[in-house]
Amino acid sequence: MLRYVGGRLLLLLITLWLISTMTFVLMHSIPGDPFTSEKKLPEQTLKALKAKYNLDKPLPQQYLLYIKNLATGDLGISIKTPNRTVNEMLEDGFPVSARLGLQAIVIASLAGIVMGMIAAVRQNRPADMILMFIAVLGISIPSFVLGPLLQKYFGLKWELFPLAQWGDGFWGEFKFTVLPSIALAFTPLALVTRLMRSSMLDVLGNDYIRTAQAKGLPPLRVLTRHTLRNAIIPVVTIMGPLVVGILTGSFVIEKIFSIPGIGKYFVESISTRDFSVIMGVTIFYSGLLILMNFFVDLVYGLIDPRIKLGEKEAG
Amino acid sequence: MAVLEVHGLHVSFDTYNGEVKAVRGVNFSLDKGETLAIVGESGSGKSVTAQSIVRLIPSPPGRIKAGEILFDGKDLTQVDKKEMYHIRGSEIGMIFQDPMTSLNPTMTVGKQIMEGLIWHQSYGKVQALQRAVEMLRIVGIPNPEKRVYQYPHQYSGGMRQRAMIAIALACNPRILIADEPTTALDVTIQAQILDLMKDLQEKTETSIILITHDLGVVAEMAQRVAVMYGGTIVETGGVEDIFHRSRHPYTWGLMKSLPRMDQKQEDELESIPGSPPDLLSPPQGCPFADRCPYAMQICHEEMPEQTKVSDSHQVFCWLEHPAAPKVNDLKVNILSK
Amino acid sequence: MGIPAHKFQRVERKAEQYEAIRRPSVSYWQDVWRRLRSNWLGMTGLIIISLLVLMAVIGPWISDYTYYEQNLLEEKNLEPSSEHWFGTDDLGRDVFTRTWYGARISLIIGIAAAMIDLFIGVLYGGIAGYKGGRTDEVMMRIVDVLWGLPYLLVVILLLVVLEPGITTIIIALTVTGWLNMARLVRGQVLQLKNQEYVLAARTLGANTKWIMFKHLIPNTMGPILVLLTFSIPQAIFAEAFLSFLGLGVQAPIASWGTMVDDALVVILSDEWWRLFFPSFFLGLTLLGFNALGDGLRDVLDPKMRK
Ligand SMILES: Nc1ncnc2c1ncn2[C@@H]1O[C@H](COP(=O)(O)OP(=O)(O)OP(=O)(O)O)[C@@H](O)[C@H]1O
Numbered sequence: 009m010l011r012y013v014g015g016r017l018l019l020l021l022i023t024l025w026l027i028s029t030m031t032f033v034l035m036h037s038i039p040g041d042p043f044t045s046e047k048k049l050p051e052q053t054l055k056a057l058k059a060k061y062n063l064d065k066p067l068p069q070q071y072l073l074y075i076k077n078l079a080t081g082d083l084g085i086s087i088k089t090p091n092r093t094v095n096e097m098l099e100d101g102f103p104v105s106a107r108l109g110l111q112a113i114v115i116a117s118l119a120g121i122v123m124g125m126i127a128a129v130r131q132n133r134p135a136d137m138i139l140m141f142i143a144v145l146g147i148s149i150p151s152f153v154l155g156p157l158l159q160k161y162f163g164l165k166w167e168l169f170p171l172a173q174w175g176d177g178f179w180g181e182f183k184f185t186v187l188p189s190i191a192l193a194f195t196p197l198a199l200v201t202r203l204m205r206s207s208m209l210d211v212l213g214n215d216y217i218r219t220a221q222a223k224g225l226p227p228l229r230v231l232t233r234h235t236l237r238n239a240i241i242p243v244v245t246i247m248g249p250l251v252v253g254i255l256t257g258s259f260v261i262e263k264i265f266s267i268p269g270i271g272k273y274f275v276e277s278i279s280t281r282d283f284s285v286i287m288g289v290t291i292f293y294s295g296l297l298i299l300m301n302f303f304v305d306l307v308y309g310l311i312d313p314r315i316k317l318g319e320k321e322a323g
Numbered sequence: 324m325a326v327l328e329v330h331g332l333h334v335s336f337d338t339y340n341g342e343v344k345a346v347r348g349v350n351f352s353l354d355k356g357e358t359l360a361i362v363g364e365s366g367s368g369k370s371v372t373a374q375s376i377v378r379l380i381p382s383p384p385g386r387i388k389a390g391e392i393l394f395d396g397k398d399l400t401q402v403d404k405k406e407m408y409h410i411r412g413s414e415i416g417m418i419f420q421d422p423m424t425s426l427n428p429t430m431t432v433g434k435q436i437m438e439g440l441i442w443h444q445s446y447g448k449v450q451a452l453q454r455a456v457e458m459l460r461i462v463g464i465p466n467p468e469k470r471v472y473q474y475p476h477q478y479s480g481g482m483r484q485r486a487m488i489a490i491a492l493a494c495n496p497r498i499l500i501a502d503e504p505t506t507a508l509d510v511t512i513q514a515q516i517l518d519l520m521k522d523l524q525e526k527t528e529t530s531i532i533l534i535t536h537d538l539g540v541v542a543e544m545a546q547r548v549a550v551m552y553g554g555t556i557v558e559t560g561g562v563e564d565i566f567h568r569s570r571h572p573y574t575w576g577l578m579k580s581l582p583r584m585d586q587k588q589e590d591e592l593e594s595i596p597g598s599p600p601d602l603l604s605p606p607q608g609c610p611f612a613d614r615c616p617y618a619m620q621i622c623h624e625e626m627p628e629q630t631k632v633s634d635s636h637q638v639f640c641w642l643e644h645p646a647a648p649k650v651n652d653l654k655v656n657i658l659s660k
Numbered sequence: 661m662g663i664p665a666h667k668f669q670r671v672e673r674k675a676e677q678y679e680a681i682r683r684p685s686v687s688y689w690q691d692v693w694r695r696l697r698s699n700w701l702g703m704t705g706l707i708i709i710s711l712l713v714l715m716a717v718i719g720p721w722i723s724d725y726t727y728y729e730q731n732l733l734e735e736k737n738l739e740p741s742s743e744h745w746f747g748t749d750d751l752g753r754d755v756f757t758r759t760w761y762g763a764r765i766s767l768i769i770g771i772a773a774a775m776i777d778l779f780i781g782v783l784y785g786g787i788a789g790y791k792g793g794r795t796d797e798v799m800m801r802i803v804d805v806l807w808g809l810p811y812l813l814v815v816i817l818l819l820v821v822l823e824p825g826i827t828t829i830i831i832a833l834t835v836t837g838w839l840n841m842a843r844l845v846r847g848q849v850l851q852l853k854n855q856e857y858v859l860a861a862r863t864l865g866a867n868t869k870w871i872m873f874k875h876l877i878p879n880t881m882g883p884i885l886v887l888l889t890f891s892i893p894q895a896i897f898a899e900a901f902l903s904f905l906g907l908g909v910q911a912p913i914a915s916w917g918t919m920v921d922d923a924l925v926v927i928l929s930d931e932w933w934r935l936f937f938p939s940f941f942l943g944l945t946l947l948g949f950n951a952l953g954d955g956l957r958d959v960l961d962p963k964m965r966k
């Protein structure tokens with residue numbers, strides 16, 4: 009077990025190092041430097057700027073400095089707004105993004121599990137067809153299309169939810185987060201629903217369900233005690249990709265709803281080519297995701313007794 | 324005295340291709356403490372018959388079309404769901420073929436035994452746990468105090484089947500339905516499991532319906548045998564009747580496919596040529612007619628009626644008809660060709 | 661009893677005749693096609709895709725306009741009409757032409773990316789699975805590490821740096837896109853490697869490559885085809901997503917993503933057609949490929965095969 013966790017952590021670090029190095033190499037492979045596109049700056053200022061960002065040093069040294077800073081959690085300073093550090097931006101933006109993301113994950117996984125369950129139990133009946141239709145919509149309608157639609161109809165036309173502001177306190181903010189959370193959760197919700205449905209059907213066809221029925225347990229008990237737990241296992245495995253989807257989805261949703269989260273900073277930094285912010289956000293999110301996947305694996309090992317963490321899978 | 328009587332049972336599955344008539348008019352009865360074996364080749368409707376008794380056929384697509392299943396004077400095809408839940412597990416227990424897949428992989432074996440006890444006999448947790456340990460000991464699992472807390476994947480195949488027996492017998496059911504309980508196990512373990520079932524039966528006077536392909540198992544375990552073919556029972560009788568005085572050509576075929584001690588190595592086991600009838604559109608006559616070496620025109624046209632050979636022995640075959648030629652003559656005829 | 665005596669005549673058994681009636685032997689692909697045809701989900705997907713491909717080819721061609729032609733003075737934001745079937749945008753460009761031009765871009769990118777994924781994945785996974793042992797372990801460790809990288813973030817990073825354009829997008833999408841395919845192919849190859857006919861071919865002295873192509877690849881086709889079908893909409897979605905963020909194809913080239921991005925103003929105004937048409941056909945494309953993938957999975961699933 010310990011060895012397994014250790015191994016996984018090592019893999020995690022390697023992946024993190026890889027992405028950091030990759031970002032570094034990519035960012036430095038652009039011809040010129042981040043300031044070439046800028047209006048003609050006086051020679052003096054340019055030099056000062058370069059010194060500030062260590063751009064005057066040889067590349068290997070820059071790389072070492074960069075890795076050293078990363079290791080201490082320092083992501084550097086924004087190039088375009090030099091009075092802000094990337095860490096500050098992340099600190100500002102993360103609570104907002106995290107909240108949105110968490111709400112979306114909760115909606116997608118809970119509602120998805122329930123919907124998939126109902127669809128499976130009512131296989132080929134009206135409820136199943138309606139739910140599967142919703143799931144098909146979810147897979148076909150990207151968040152960047154759903155977002156504007158929700159905004160236009162639920163926000164502006166019918167004025168059910170306020171837009172373009174960000175209030176105070178948990179409940180103060182809540183009503184602003186409803187629409188973006190839904191837009192963000194829709195596709196993942198569809199994926200979870202479909203997976204849960206097929207996984208339930210799979211489990212329902214298993215011999216041990218028949219054993220449980222042969223014991224005389226009523227359907228509800230068979231469902232809660234034997235079907236659900238086994239059906240949820242595959243759903244847990246897509247939690248990683250799900251979180252990735254929601255994180256990247258938040259880039260466009262925060263842009264559409266003007267939400268001051270990390271995604272908005274990121275999209276802005278892309279259009280202004282603010283490389284240090286792009287690098288910082290990429291590394292931060294990658295780290296988060298890699299960590300997420302690690303935890304998902306641990307949880308997976310906990311709910312499925314057949315999986316012994318650290319042992320090579322047998323047969 | 325019969326604990327269970329099945330009369331005219333018809334079971335069908337509604338599939339895309341049409342109605343699969345899996346069981347077509349099955350009759351049998353089961354006495355207290357008796358073991359009835361149901362034999363027949365794959366697809367003959369053995370499992371469907373067994374599962375219909377406790378209404379466990381998947382529905383849809385399956386449904387019991389007609390017939391009575393009398394248990395304690397109650398017709399199980401008619402009782403309401405609640406009562407059925409009570410009967411399943413506590414009055415009639417079941418064991419399935421594949422112990423590898425018949426246990427829930429994410430629940431400890433102990434919990435799987437306790438579940439029925441808590442549900443049917445309103446045992447408390449502690450009591451149920453004690454009983455689970457006791458059941459595991461009875462079915463011969465070493466170190467049961469520890470094993471109750473283990474998951475099925477920590478058990479071997481034979482142990483899992485023992486655990487299945489423990490689950491099925493935990494509530495002291497009056498009938499045990501065992502659907503090919505040993506098919507998936509290797510020979511030595513097979514024998515152990517059968518011994519165990521026999522032992523337990525003697526102690527508890529449980530009646531057993533044993534479904535199997537294996538006539539060796541039948542000889543060892545059963546007092547009576549029902550031979551199924553194409554969704555019908557073609558012959559029933561005591562073990563002696565079926566093994567030594569069988570009257571149905573299909574049963575003869577089955578016997579020939581049984582390996583015998585006196586058989587020489589080079590003699591191949593005979594199998595019956597042809598394939599079982601299509602249950603989507605079953606033949607109107609005897610289901611075996613297409614493969615029967617003695618088939619007559621009538622066999623293809625009409626279902627044979629029951630002939631009582633003795634009180635315990637019945638057969639469904641046109642050869643029993645007084646107008647039919649004697650089988651011995653036929654045999655000679657075929658051989659001389 | 662009233663049964664006439666002749667009915668008790670022995671008749672030849674029919675079993676011999678029965679043996680003769682076997683299913684006509686059909687090739688694997690014929691069989692797949694036959695079953696796909698009776699799978700409504702898969703067929704719906706196939707029909708949608710065929711129509712979209714058809715329109716992507718002839719759509720821009722049958723229209724009287726081009727995707728880049730602007731008419732700022734007279735034809736800004738026109739509603740759909742007999743002149744402009746899908747209306748015009750804020751630069752007076754014909755939305756019909758742009759939508760089908762966007763379809764071309766989406767389909768080209770989706771299919772090209774999927775094909776490259778397929779090529780790399782089959783090669784990489786095939787080698788890893790076939791060689792096995794140490795080679796396999798090292799190759800798969802590399803995949804594990806790359807697997808941890810968040811797909812779209814890597815793509816974004818590449819696009820920020822590289823010269824924008826269709827080729828760039830395809831390359832960026834395939835940089836980590838092939839991992840899935842490689843894993844799948846490796847698993848399949850490992851499974852099939854020890855099956856009898858391959859062992860038999862090997863003992864008969866067939867050489868490695870021959871075995872690979874003659875047996876392994878065709879036998880892994882089913883799951884590969886399913887994954888391929890699902891990876892096309894993924895790439896199409898990614899392209900639209902990136903174009904929406906301004907990282908995809910550059911103006912004036914029309915892509916569904918950029919069209920939706922440009923149309924965001926309709927949240928405040930009423931030019932619904934500008935958002936509707938690109939979104940609708942993007943959605944339809946995603947739907948079509950997903951439906952086909954589901955259908956193929958049903959059809960190719962060996963568990964369902966009789
Ligand atoms: N869910 C179902 N849907 C359609 N047909 C079914 C279903 N279950 C069983 N059948 C059909 O019912 C017939 C009898 O099946 P059954 O399982 O009782 O055979 P069996 O005698 O138990 O065979 P085996 O020895 O292989 O277990 C078969 O022809 C089978 O195709």
Ligand SMILES: [Mg+2]
Pocket residue numbers: 369370371502
């Ligand atoms: Mg069976």
